[in-house]
Amino acid sequence: MDIIPGLQSSASALHAERIRMEVISQNIANANTTKAENGEPYRRQLVHFESILRNKMGRSNDVASNNLSLVEATKIIEDSRPFREVYQPGHPDASKDGMVQYPNVQIHEEMADLISASRAYEANMAVIRTSRTLAMQTINMGK
Numbered sequence: 809m810d811i812i813p814g815l816q817s818s819a820s821a822l823h824a825e826r827i828r829m830e831v832i833s834q835n836i837a838n839a840n841t842t843k844a845e846n847g848e849p850y851r852r853q854l855v856h857f858e859s860i861l862r863n864k865m866g867r868s869n870d871v872a873s874n875n876l877s878l879v880e881a882t883k884i885i886e887d888s889r890p891f892r893e894v895y896q897p898g899h900p901d902a903s904k905d906g907m908v909q910y911p912n913v914q915i916h917e918e919m920a921d922l923i924s925a926s927r928a929y930e931a932n933m934a935v936i937r938t939s940r941t942l943a944m945q946t947i948n949m950g951k
Contacts, residue, residue, distance in 0.1 A: 818932045820878040825929040827881040828855045839913040842901040850911040852887035
């Protein structure tokens with residue numbers, strides 16, 4: 809019997825949002841990296857989430873434990889938007905015409921994504937705290 813049925817779902821969402829925040833932090837840290845390992849400017853990374861529905865019908869007839877929805881960060885993909893070009897003729901990475909390619913990272917967009925990920929993380933923590941409180945109240949009812 810699962811006394812806190814939503815715990816695994818919220819825990820998986822916390823893990824996925826933590827990965828998202830790490831990727832966003834990496835994007836911000838490399839916002840001005842004009843040469844990555846491949847010789848091109850850093851390319852913005854995005855996290856792809858996937859909802860996974862796990863069926864536990866064979867274990868129990870309890871409706872609450874039949875289906876468990878989890879969230880997973882299944883892959884990290886590169887943003888296909890073009891690089892920013894800035895005229896800087898004295899820059900070491902400038903082309904013959906003086907143009908420098910910068911990453912396709914927009915700081916304001918990354919900050920908005922970071923706030924969104926942080927709020928989702930906080931919401932899942934609230935679900936875990938509430939589930940714990942309800943479980944404790946249920947246990948105390950039996951005393």
